[in-house]
Structures are given as structure tokens and as C-alpha cells.
Amino acid sequence: MNCERVLRNIDDHVDGLLPAEEAESVRDHLDTCRDCRETAAASKAASTSLAVWGDLDPPSACFDQIMAKIQALPPETLERGAARNARRNVAPTHRRILRWAVPSVAAAAAVVVAFVGTEHRAPKSARVPGAGPVAASAIASPSGSRAMLADGLYPGYERVHLDPNAWLQGVRRSDSGTNQLTRPRVVPAAQFSDGGVFASPR
Amino acid sequence: MNLRDPETFRKAYEAHSKGLFNLAFRLLSDRQWAEDVLQETFVRAFTRADTFREGGQVSTWLYRICMNLCYDHLRARKYRMAASLDAPAQAASAAADGSATTWAAVLPSDTVEPATEIADRDAAICVRRLIDELPERERTVVVLRQYHNMTFQEIGEILGLTARTAQNCLRRAKDKLYFGLKQAGLAPAVGM
Numbered sequence: 001m002n003c004e005r006v007l008r009n010i011d012d013h014v015d016g017l018l019p020a021e022e023a024e025s026v027r028d029h030l031d032t033c034r035d036c037r038e039t040a041a042a043s044k045a046a047s048t049s050l051a052v053w054g055d056l057d058p059p060s061a062c063f064d065q066i067m068a069k070i071q072a073l074p075p076e077t078l079e080r081g082a083a084r085n086a087r088r089n090v091a092p093t094h095r096r097i098l099r100w101a102v103p104s105v106a107a108a109a110a111v112v113v114a115f116v117g118t119e120h121r122a123p124k125s126a127r128v129p130g131a132g133p134v135a136a137s138a139i140a141s142p143s144g145s146r147a148m149l150a151d152g153l154y155p156g157y158e159r160v161h162l163d164p165n166a167w168l169q170g171v172r173r174s175d176s177g178t179n180q181l182t183r184p185r186v187v188p189a190a191q192f193s194d195g196g197v198f199a200s201p202r
Numbered sequence: 203m204n205l206r207d208p209e210t211f212r213k214a215y216e217a218h219s220k221g222l223f224n225l226a227f228r229l230l231s232d233r234q235w236a237e238d239v240l241q242e243t244f245v246r247a248f249t250r251a252d253t254f255r256e257g258g259q260v261s262t263w264l265y266r267i268c269m270n271l272c273y274d275h276l277r278a279r280k281y282r283m284a285a286s287l288d289a290p291a292q293a294a295s296a297a298a299d300g301s302a303t304t305w306a307a308v309l310p311s312d313t314v315e316p317a318t319e320i321a322d323r324d325a326a327i328c329v330r331r332l333i334d335e336l337p338e339r340e341r342t343v344v345v346l347r348q349y350h351n352m353t354f355q356e357i358g359e360i361l362g363l364t365a366r367t368a369q370n371c372l373r374r375a376k377d378k379l380y381f382g383l384k385q386a387g388l389a390p391a392v393g394m
Contacts, residue, residue, distance in 0.1 A: 007373075008369070010373075011347075011369065011372055011373065011376070015347075042376065042377065042380040042381075043373075043376050043380070045380050045383065045389050046375075046376040046379040046380045046383070047348060047376070049325060049328075049329050049379065049383055049388070049389070050329060050333075050344070050348045050349075050379070053228065053326065053329070053330075053349065055220065055224050055349075056223060056224055056227055056233070056236075057220060057223075058219050058220060058223035058237065058240055059237060062219065062223075062237060062240060062241060063212070063215055063219070065241055066215070066241050066244045066245060069241060069245050070245055070248050070249075073245075073249065077249055078249060
């Protein structure tokens with residue numbers, strides 16, 4: 001038996017909970033290993049010192065006091081408990097997954113939307129025929145960008161079909177302060193129903 | 203098992219009240235608090251009996267309720283002690299005129315009832331102090347293991363830990379206890 005295994009069983013050994021055969025192996029190891037022997041001695045000393053606390057009996061009137069408290073409870077307390085339990089009547093594993101998955105997915109979706117919305121703004125130079133308030137807001141959103149690409153409204157860009165499995169590529173900020181796509185980007189198919197279409201500079 | 207059945211409830215009380223009372227007493231170091239926690243444990247077990255899952259162990263469920271209530275009390279005590287430190291002058295004057303309301307004055311936690319039954323009172327006080335200084339989780343593992351003879355598996359179920367983590371907690375706690383006792387010159391001499 002090596003030190004690691006002995007240390008794993010040392011508390012059970014000290015408390016006399018190990019099966020006889022394993023206890024014998026531990027004792028054999030302790031005879032030859034000084035470090036483990038010291039650890040065992042410390043554990044034994046701590047256990048011995050803890051024995052100074054005896055057991056106490058709860059006060060005899062305690063049960064009657066508990067029953068008095070229960071009888072004094074308003075009836076709706078018990079009904080509330082039942083209602084709460086009915087709400088929780090979902091499999092525990094599902095409940096645990098839902099508790100973490102829903103906020104996580106929501107947070108991830110928010111990050112993706114914010115990122116895509118920021119990076120896919122149209123260049124300042126883009127001129128939209130008949131641009132008004134509605135067209136301007138459409139430019140700032142991914143779906144608006146897609147619609148404008150489809151209509152050929154981004155001068156200097158063209159539609160390309162991308163491999164949806166390709167890695168996301170970088171974005172370079174131009175001198176004029178606008179974001180320009182230097183390489184084709186992959187956009188999740190969920191946002192681009194035609195399976196990943198975006199623009200690259202001509 | 204339906205804990206709202208009076209007979210079942212009484213049997214559960216008779217089977218587990220002593221263990222729960224001692225767990226609370228050892229975690230809180232205060233007899234009155236331990237009694238309050240014991241009562242609250244069974245009231246809560248009654249009102250939330252419908253949350254007990256069939257097939258589970260009543261003892262594990264009751265110990266978990268009791269342990270959580272003890273943690274609530276310990277946090278409340280810590281908060282109140284911090285609050286009383288903010289107004290030491292007020293506390294001193296209240297203690298002087300007998301109208302003390304600070305936590306330490308109302309519920310002194312240094313009374314050592316079981317130690318009166320043993321010869322080495324100093325060791326008992328030292329052990330209690332060292333256990334009080336342990337982190338909540340380590341303290342609970344020590345108490346459940348040493349006084350309630352629970353396996354690491356059972357302790358893990360109550361505390362929501364793996365058996366290995368519970369074992370490591372006990373190891374750390376025992377090391378701290380041993381070195382604390384050694385520093386105080388109270389470590390019992392044992393031969394392995």
C-alpha cells in the first residue's frame with residue numbers, strides 16, 4: 001500500500017472503520033513510513049480531543065412546543081407548501097439544467113446580437129437611394145444589412161456564399177473610423193436564412 | 203413516508219431529535235439556539251413534508267434542514283456581531299445599566315455545559331474554540347463524522363459534496379485542530 005492510498009484511508013483507520021485486511025495493510029505501511037505515522041498520530045489526537053464533548057438530551061418539553069407551533073400555523077402555510085411543490089413538479093435534472101441553460105443561452109444570444117449589430121454597420125460612404133429614418137435604422141441591424149446586400153445597396157461590396165464551417169475572420173477598422181470587412185465572415189445560419197451569405201470588398 | 207401523519211411525525215422526532223439537537227449545539231455552541239433550531243427543523247419538516255422525496259432517507263433530509271438553519275443562525279450572529287462592533291460605546295453603556303441588547307451580552311456563547319462532566323476543562327474549551335474557528339463546511343464535516351458516526355458518503359449527501367471532498371474537509375479540519383491543540387500545549391499524546 002502506498003502513501004496516497006494510506007492517507008485516503010487514514011481517518012477510517014483511526015476511527016476503526018476499516019475492514020481487518022485493509023487495516024492490517026495500513027498498519028504495515030505505518031510501521032515503515034514516518035510521514036504517514038505522524039499524520040495518523042495527528043488524526044488520532046484530534047479525534048481524541050473531540051471526545052471531550054458528550055451528548056446532550058433535548059429538553060423534554062421540546063416536542064410539545066413544536067406541536068404548539070405547528071398548530072399555531074395559519075392554514076395557508078401548508079397550502080402554500082403544496083402549491084410550491086406542484087410548481088417544482090419537474091424532474092430535478094431538467095430543473096437544474098433549465099436553471100442554468102436559459103440565462104446562459106439568453107446571455108450568449110445577447111452577446112452575439114450585440115456583436116453582429118456593431119460589426120455589420122454599413123460604411124459611412126454607403127448611399128441609400130431614398131434614405132429616410134426607416135432605411136437608416138435598417139442599416140444598423142444585421143437583417144437590414146442583409147436586405148441591403150440583397151438589393152445591391154452597399155457600393156463596393158458583393159454577395160458571396162461562404163462555407164458555414166469556416167472560422168470567423170477578423171474585422172479591420174479603416175482610417176475613416178468605419179468597420180470594414182477585410183475577409184469574408186461566417187454568420188450563423190439562424191440569422192441568414194440562405195445559409196450564410198455576406199459581403200466581401202470587391 | 204408522510205410526515206404529516208401524527209404517529210410518523212412523533213416517531214421521526216423520537217428517532218432523530220437527539221442527533222439533530224447535538225448537531226445544532228455543536229455547530230452553534232449555544233444550547234438555547236440549538237433548541238430553537240431543533241424546533242424550527244421539525245416545524246419546517248412538517249410544513250414542507252410534501253417536498254420530501256419518497257425513497258430518500260428521512261435522517262438525511264432532516265439533517266440538511268437542521269444544518270441550513272444552523273448556517274442561517276451563524277450568519278445572523280456574524281452580522282449582529284459586526285453591527286455591535288459598530289457601536290461599542292452604546293453596547294458598553296447598555297451592559298452597564300443592565301439593558302444590554304448586543305448579541306454577546308444577551309446570549310453568551312462561552313458557556314460549556316458538557317465540559318463540566320469531564321476532568322480536562324481547558325481542553326474542552328480549547329477544542330470548542332478551535333471548532334468555532336473552522337469554516338462552516340469543515341466544522342459540519344467534523345461534527346457529522348466524529349459525533350454522528352456518518353460515512354463520507356452520507357456526509358456528502360447532506361452537504362451536497364462528493365465523498366472525497368467530505369474526506370478532504372475532515373483531513374484539513376483535523377490538521378487545524380491538531381496544530382491548534384499543539385500550540386496550546388493540549389494535544390493528547392497518542393501512539394500509533
